Amino acid sequence: MTIKRILIIVGDFVEDYEIMVPFQILLMVGHKVDVVSPGKKAGEKVATAIHDFEGHQTYTEKPGHNFTLNGTxxxxxxxxxxxxxxxxxxxxxxxxxxxxxLDLVRTFVSANKPIAAICHGPQLLAAANVLSGRKVSAYPACRAEMTLAGAEYQAISIDGAVTDGKLVTAPAWPAHPAWMRQFLAVLGSKVEA
Structure with a gap:
């Protein structure tokens, strides 16, 4: 397997599982992973939030762990x-x-590099205006934003994922196995079943 250098971009109140789990999975398979946040340096922290599905009309939010950035x-x-x-x-x-x-995101898209976005993450792709004509999933409450951005919103199960070329998206953290499996395939990483 060729080791890839992967950037994860976060901000305060990133979803706890959605930063920690992919970070650990990508490290586990041998990739180099840098996690950064605008205005912050390596060693500083971002606050996280835990979004849970407890039978209400939408998710609930609780304080998560602080995540220490390893890049500036x-x-x-x-x-x-x-x-x-x-x-x-x-x-x-x-x-x-x-x-x-937004410029950073557009640069990755223009270079046709693999991108994985989950839950509300595709909001950033919509803000960068890079979703036109793409099949994407996102948290269901983001559906209107995806559609307005010109994406073909995919209403899939909460534990599913969608790959469109080098873009892999999923609706929420219960999709981690499918989302990361599809992203690793796009990266060319070999994972035993």
Whole structure:
């Protein structure tokens, strides 16, 4: 397997599972993974939130763990990375207002590099205006944003994932096995079943 350099972009109140699980899986299979947040340096932390599905009309939110960043956002250059991961939670809402983040996302898309986005993560892709004509999944409450961004929203089960070329999306953290399996396949990583 060729080791890939993967960038994960987060912000405060990223969904706890959606940062920690992919980070650990990608490290486990041998990839180099940098996690960055605008305005923060390596060693600083982002707050996380736990979104849970407890039978209400939408998810509930609880405080999560703090996640220690291992990269500095201002040092990031898309050319140094092979792929991008965008976790969900509330972070994509405010990251989508940061023009440097949107430019970074657009650079990955223009270079046709693999991108994995989950839950509210596709909001950042919509804000970057890079979803037109793409098949995507996202948390169901994001459906209107996906459609308005020109995407073909895929209403799949909460534990499913969708691959469209080098873009892999999923509706929420219960999809981690399918989402990461499909993303690893796009990366060319071998995982035993």
């Amino acid at each position: 956002y201002s040092d990031v250059k898309a050319d140094d990375y092979d792929a991008l991961v965008i976790p969900g939670g509330r972070a994509p809402e405010h990251l989508g207002n940061n023009e440097s983040v």
